[in-house]
Amino acid sequence: MPESCIFCRIAAGEATAAKITEDEQTIAFLDANPLSPGHTLVIPRTHATRLEDMDPETGRAILDQLRVLAPAIEDAVDADATTVGFNNGRAAGQEVPHVHGHIIPRSRGDGGGPIHAVLPRQSPPEEEPEDIAASIATRL
Ligand code: AMP
Numbered sequence: 001m002p003e004s005c006i007f008c009r010i011a012a013g014e015a016t017a018a019k020i021t022e023d024e025q026t027i028a029f030l031d032a033n034p035l036s037p038g039h040t041l042v043i044p045r046t047h048a049t050r051l052e053d054m055d056p057e058t059g060r061a062i063l064d065q066l067r068v069l070a071p072a073i074e075d076a077v078d079a080d081a082t083t084v085g086f087n088n089g090r091a092a093g094q095e096v097p098h099v100h101g102h103i104i105p106r107s108r109g110d111g112g113g114p115i116h117a118v119l120p121r122q123s124p125p126e127e128e129p130e131d132i133a134a135s136i137a138t139r140l
């Protein structure tokens with residue numbers, strides 16, 4: 001465990017957090033700077049910087065926690081919906097380099113935007129979509 005990683009320290013019980021639930025592979029706790037009440041983070045116990053650094057079983061466990069937690073959080077804080085997402089890498093805004101899924105409670109008229117708002121609308125790429133898709137597929 002990287003000594004300096006705050007989420008590893010939370011996982012090890014060395015730093016405090018408002019914990020909601022935990023299992024063998026994951027821990028969920030409230031974000032210390034919530035965008036809305038109930039803003040929750042789900043992390044793997046074992047340090048991994050980005051999604052692709054997690055082993056497949058841990059990845060599945062994270063998704064399962066997000067799946068179960070989202071409706072429970074909505075219910076608890078009387079929200080209409082949740083935005084669920086990962087900042088995967090520094091250039092995408094990831095500040096804590098330990099994988100964490102955000103569950104952000106949302107309500108009609110809360111002034112927030114959809115995930116599409118993370119970037120201004122771009123003009124269509126010059127490359128054909130089929131070529132982009134094929135280029136990705138060859139790397140799997
Ligand atoms: P990101 O930009 O995706 O890396 O988001 C990191 C999130 O972690 C931010 O929303 C912070 O408010 C949150 N955070 C940082 N330190 C703590 C902590 N000790 N306990 C709970 N949440 C934290």
Ligand code: ZN
Binds near residue numbers: 008048097
């Ligand atoms: Zn860590």
